Amino acid sequence: MRYWLVMGVWVFFFHCKTSPPTSSSVAGGDPSVVNKPQTGQPIDATVKGTYPDDAEIEKLRADFFARPADSEELYRIFITSDGYVRKQVAHDDKVQVKEDLSSDQAIADEFKKFDMVNSLQEGQLRIELYPTTGKFYRVRQARPSVMKETDKIMSEDITRWQFKFAKNEIQPNVFKITYQVLLRKKITREQALKILSEQNNKKK
Numbered sequence: 001m002r003y004w005l006v007m008g009v010w011v012f013f014f015h016c017k018t019s020p021p022t023s024s025s026v027a028g029g030d031p032s033v034v035n036k037p038q039t040g041q042p043i044d045a046t047v048k049g050t051y052p053d054d055a056e057i058e059k060l061r062a063d064f065f066a067r068p069a070d071s072e073e074l075y076r077i078f079i080t081s082d083g084y085v086r087k088q089v090a091h092d093d094k095v096q097v098k099e100d101l102s103s104d105q106a107i108a109d110e111f112k113k114f115d116m117v118n119s120l121q122e123g124q125l126r127i128e129l130y131p132t133t134g135k136f137y138r139v140r141q142a143r144p145s146v147m148k149e150t151d152k153i154m155s156e157d158i159t160r161w162q163f164k165f166a167k168n169e170i171q172p173n174v175f176k177i178t179y180q181v182l183l184r185k186k187i188t189r190e191q192a193l194k195i196l197s198e199q200n201n202k203k204k
Helices: 002-017 054-066 101-110 150-157 189-203
Strands: 073-080 083-086 094-095 121-131 138-142 163-165 174-183
Touching: 054 174, 073 101, 083 094, 083 101, 094 101, 101 150, 121 150, 138 150, 150 174
Parallel strands: 073 174
Antiparallel strands: 073 083, 094 163, 121 138, 121 174
């Protein structure tokens, strides 16, 4: 078991270190990078020291939430290993998501083991609900991020959401959710291995 955990962490570390860097987003030529979002628009983020400070994180989050909504886009999520923030960008009068702060934080905690590099991931999910019940029919990747682990966590996260529809009318029942996940170089590979081991023990 320990062998596979080590291999898993090593493969992730190698994948992140070889992700395509932005040309000018990192101060001092640091090889740890902030990736461009999959929309192709550059992220203006300067990494000082080992990882972005609170002011830089707030700017990234504010810029992400301020962007005009895409077609069918309904929610945006911004996550670091310290917190999970969701914003509704359309149809406030038709649908709401039931708050679940403890589960939000649990998802943020999932990313602690990946805080070995500075990297901004962006992806988008397309959601289809049953038109009669509002339950999930299909969750699929509309636009993947640069990391499969991020996309898997986010796809599974969405299925816990509980929607509240106005007048019991299930609209919209097809929509998109965009997410950004900010990883920060806060831990070593050895610390990541320890976190992985602790999480696996909790699941037993």
